[in-house]
Amino acid sequence: MIQYPVALEIIESVAREHRLEYENLVCNPVFGKSYEQLCGRVLAESIASPEEMPPFDNSAMDGFAICADKTANATLERPTRFRVLGTIAAGTRATEAIGFTDKQPVCWEIMTGAPFPSGAFDAVVKIEDVQVIRNDQGQITEILISQPQAKNQFIRPQGEDFKRGDLVLKAGTRMHSGHVMGFAGLGVTDFRVVRKPRIAVLSTGNELCLYNTKNLEPGMIRNSSGPFLETALAHEYSADVQYFGVVSDDADGFLKRLAAIRASSPSPDLIITTGAVSMGKYDFIVEALKRLDAQIYFHKTAIRPGKPALFAKLPSIHEKTRENSPEIPSSLFFGIPGNPVSTAVGLRFLIGPCVRAISGMPVEPPLRVQLAATIEKPTPLRCFMRATLEGPSGGASVLEHQGSAIISSLMHSDGWVVLPEGTGQVTAGSWVDFFRER
Ligand code: AMP
Ligand code: MG
Secondary structure, X not given: OEOHHHHXXXXXXXXXXXXXXXXXXXXXXXXXXXHHHHOOOEEOOOEEOOOOEOOOOEEOOOEEEEOHHHHOOOOOOOOEEEEEEEEEOXXXXXXXXXXXXXXXXEEEEEOOOOEOOOOXXXXXXXXXXXXXXXXXXXXXXXEEEOOOOOOOOOEEOOOOOEOOOOEXXXXXXXXXXXXXXXXXXXXXXXEEEEOOOEEEEXXXXXXXXXXXXXXXXXXXXXXXXXXXXXXXXXXXXXXXXXXXXXXXXXXXXXXXXXXXXXXXXXXXXXXXXXXXXXXXXXXXXXXXXXXXXXXXXXXXXXEEOOOOOEEEEEOOEOOOOOOOOOOEOOEEEXXXXXXXXXXXXXXXXXXXXXXXXXXXXXXXXXXXXXXXXXXXXXXXXXXXEEEEOOOOOOOEEEOOOOOOOOOHHHHHOOEEEEEOOOOOEEOOOOEEEEEEXX
């Protein structure tokens, strides 16, 4: 049995040798290839800003463009009177400066997002902060300002958000809708992204039925870990997932199915099996992998749940039976226990880091939270406990039922508290690592 940090190191160093290739993604509304295709994908090459954002100085408020100095002596009793030169709406071209030859100060009525007039104007005063004077047609002809205004207020300067050449997004980032907002604003449409990982999932267990089984036969249960992996990998890891169903607990049948999975085209980068890696009489995965000459990097990690998980590489196969048949490349392999919560931990803390690493993503940093109550734990194991982030303290409350077959607490948790190996108790108020559920 190895310690969890050692397991992580092994996973990351093996994964670095199996980095996924890059591909191009072009977003173009005309061809129906919207930014939606970007969400969940990992950026392969950093993006620098091609432009400034905003592209021009503009008003942050509906109000009036003024010269702030002219309000220096403004008071309620003696307000400064400005003559209104006209209105600048959003979407109009930048207005040229108008000089201050008039005796009376002048201003422009300006709308939010409208180009700020260059030259002698240097502040926006909000419409709420002025008294407007209208002519008989109801047009604003003058305004009264009754207190000094600050220079540059409510002006959004060109390039305030992004300067040309600024880093917009770093390689290795998994993209989401917030990123889309920036790309769309800057007109960034062409991306180098990491190819989606191809992941095959196979469940083992004589007792497993399809989830749509209405009346369970005695001794049977519905397969919950398989559909969990399939959906989590597709949605939370943006993988191309192929689900290969269930095999019964026998090595020969398993090896046959595994050969079919590997021969599928394109072959998977990663194969995940659930079940049959523990100490039971029918736990055949290790024996089967040995028959394949697989390189087993580790089997059993000092964690709870998920201790029996196994990480291996299946060697490439040169198909000799058919002329010119392509070589089947090597695949990484995770065998994780089938108990639903063990499967979830295997995905979150072993497979997830592997998928990140083959995709060129950095190691995921944990959040740090305070434990709401003291927790007892087995000293040698690192424990991943389902917890909620509730309460006035904002700390993490470990849920009561932590059994590896208890699905309900998985459904109600916000994520995982990590309690380190080497201690039998972590006291209330201690700072611990926390990983969100997904
Ligand atoms: P195993 O990892 O095969 O030793 O199974 C451990 C426990 O998890 C047993 O109670 C199994 O019935 C259960 N189990 C295994 N695979 C699944 C699955 N795909 N869905 C739900 N429970 C499972
Ligand atoms: Mg089993």
